[in-house]
Amino acid sequence: MAIRTPNEYVESLKDGRRIYFDGKLYNDITAHPTLLRGLQRGFIDYAMYQDSRYKDLILAYEDDGEPYHISFKPPETAADLVRRQELQLLQSRIQGGRSSGAKFVGIDALHAITASSRMIDKKSGVSKYVERVEAFRKECKKTDAALAGGVTDVKGDRKLRPSKQKQHKDFYVRIVDESKEGIWVTGCLAHISHATYVNYIIVVPSRAMPQEDKDYAVAFAVSPAAQGVTLIHPQRDFIEWGDYFDYPLAAYNVGADCMVVFDNVFIPWEKVFLCREWEFAPLVTYQFANFHRLSGLSNKVGMVTLDVGAALLMAEYNGLDKDPVIRDKLSWLVWYAETIKALAKAAAANPTIDPTTGWLYPDRMMTNCAKFFGADNHHQAMKVVQDIAGGLVATVPSAKDYYNPDIHDMLEKYLAGKEGVSTEYRIRAIKLVKELAGIEGQVASIHAEGSLAAQKMTFLQIADLEEYKAAAKWACGINDGKEHPLYKGLMDRPVYEKIIK
Ligand SMILES: Cc1cc2nc3c(=O)[nH]c(=O)nc-3n(C[C@H](O)[C@H](O)[C@H](O)COP(=O)(O)OP(=O)(O)OC[C@H]3O[C@@H](n4cnc5c(N)ncnc54)[C@H](O)[C@@H]3O)c2cc1C
Structure with missing residues (x-):
């Protein structure tokens, strides 16, 4: 198979997985319009295969000529990281600042287990994990699997280690049983992007584990349809399909960052990639973070480009684009965006090579600096965008009112900005600012790819x-x-x- 059509991708998800959304259980991701909007984000890679403009970027080829998605190739050079970044930037551009759902976090987790398998096996002298990970990678490549990355445990009392939690011991995913066929796991992950719409979730530890927490030092791949897995979707307001006027971004697609509950789920040995080797847990976590902060950064470039673009449009439509005070604010915004772009490029182009295995990964300091810079300034940037756009961002009438013949002319007349600018364009730009300034984007900016403290810790840990x-x-x-x-x-x-x- 190697590359699939969008339809084949959707059909592969119709396997009875248990999805809770808005008070109901669904077994089919096409059964509710909001679930369908989450699915949209998974399409991008499969749809791009069909477009001759993108084949050179998205496809790699086996020796026998069979094509496969470039993301399945383990990076060997800086050019490989740069190529994936270009693909992510392009996808973000096409989707209005949104990443791919199918080949994003999960690919970063796949790279993390690849790195750890090489390092663990090198140390032990036994090629156990390398063989398993490579077989799994081959399967994913062959079936063109959609992957999610499951790292964030729900964590309970943040000050207590996994085995020291008081209410119960399942705040972090852990091994609860083992046989010669495999292991059984219990626990819960939070905010797992696109988990409902993938073929495998790759679960890796979220933190370093001391020996007493060795049952929590576990990495594995699992189908969201496996017995004992429950997916719980985030709350979402209902948005009419195609209501692009009121919701230029969310009417097209939404993120679906789910809770994933594991209740005694069986994982066969061939899908287990870390099993109680507690000393290696931080290695898997850091390798994931290196790759994922780079991916997040590439997507951030797309988002911040929209933020600045919306501010520029609003300044122009309000007749203020030549005003020195507004230009000063715009200049700050452009500096913010261009610095993120520069950091993203630098982080991809200057990888580190592990001296023992030759494994290549994004520079840890640069990816952490870049993620922190973007997140730490995001709210300031949104303050500037909202400031320039004006109060109408909060009070803008709906499409139904704008297109209501009784009041359309009134709105056309009084919501006009600078002469020569269409009122409709001005309202569309305001709606975009409204979505960009929403709480979800703000929280994602801080916490997605790890909270600010995680990067600050890294600065002091790894700087010379x-x-x-x-x-x-x-x-x-x-x-x-x-x-x-x-x-x-x-x-x-x-x-x-x-x-x-
Ligand atoms: C939109 C979105 C998408 C995401 N997608 C994914 C995904 O696909 N896969 C995935 O695995 N994760 C994903 N995440 C999760 C993300 O990595 C986490 O949100 C992040 O790591 C923070 O964890 P948390 O949400 O549990 O917050 P918390 O860890 O509770 O953080 C809240 C605050 O508490 C602080 N804190 C936490 N622990 C301690 C401590 N021990 N001592 C002192 N301070 C502490 C933090 O620094 C932070 O300031 C996503 C998150 C979002 C918002």
Whole structure:
């Protein structure tokens, strides 16, 4: 098969999976219009195969000429990371700032288990996980699987480790039983993007695990239709299909970031990729974060481009695009967007290579800096966009009122902006700002790809702090005998009196 049509993708999801949404149980993702809008996000890759403009970017080929989705290829060079980023940017552009559902978080999790399998097997000298992961990758490639990445446990009391939780021991996904056929897992994940619409969820640990928490050091792939899996969708207001005027983004597609409950779910050994090797749990988590922060960043470029574009349109439509105060605000917005673009490019183009296995992954410092920069400034950016757009963002009438013949002319007359600009365009831009400024985008910006604290922790963990200290000591003449390689044997600062005789 190797690449599927959108229809084949949808048909593969009709397997009786248990989906709770808005008070009801559904076994078919096409059974409710809101569930269908979530499905939309999974289409993009399958639809792009059909378009000759994108084949060179999205397809790779087996030796026998069979095509497959480029994302299944483990990255071997910076060019591979850059290519995936270009694909993600393009998908975000096409979908109005939205990522792919089918080949996004899950591919990052697939890369994470690939990295950990190589590192674990190298250390133990037994090729167990590499074989399993490669067989799984081959299967996914062959069946053109849609994948989700399941990392975030519900966590209960955040200050308590998994096995020390008081109310129950299932706040983090854990192994509850084992036999010669496989393991059984129980627990619950939160906010898992597109989980309802994939063929496999790849579950990896969300944190480092000490030995006492070894039952929680587990990674595996599972079908959302497996016995014991329940998917619980987020609350969503009903939006008329195709109501692009009032909801230019959400009427087209919505994210479906679900709770995934595992109640004694059986996982056969061939789909188990970490089983109690607690010392490797943080490695899987960090490898996932490296790849996923890069993916998130690529999508962020698409979103921030929309934010700035909407602000520019509103300034123009309101007749303020030449005003110095507004231009100052626009200039800040453009700086924010361009810095994110630069960081995204740098993070993809400068990968790190693991010295023991040769595994290539996005630079950890750059991806973390970039994610933090985007998230930490997002609310400020949205403040500027809303400020420029005006109060109508909160009070704009609906499409039904705008197109109501009784009041259409009134709205046309009084909601006009600058002469020569269509009132309809102005209202459409306002509706876009309204959606961009919504709570979901704001929260996703902070928490998706990991909360701000996760990146801050990483900065101090992985930065070469001694280099910073050595620079300061060098500059102010402290010689405490602790030399840093970059400062060891450095030439003296050239002094005029010594050089010019
Ligand atoms: C739209 C969206 C899509 C997402 N998609 C996915 C996905 O596809 N797959 C996936 O696995 N995850 C996904 N996530 C989850 C995301 O990674 C988490 O939201 C994020 O890691 C934060 O976890 P949390 O939501 O449990 O918040 P919390 O961890 O509860 O964070 C709330 C605050 O508490 C702080 N905090 C937490 N623990 C501690 C502690 N021990 N000590 C001190 N402070 C602490 C945090 O830093 C933060 O400030 C998604 C999230 C969103 C919003």
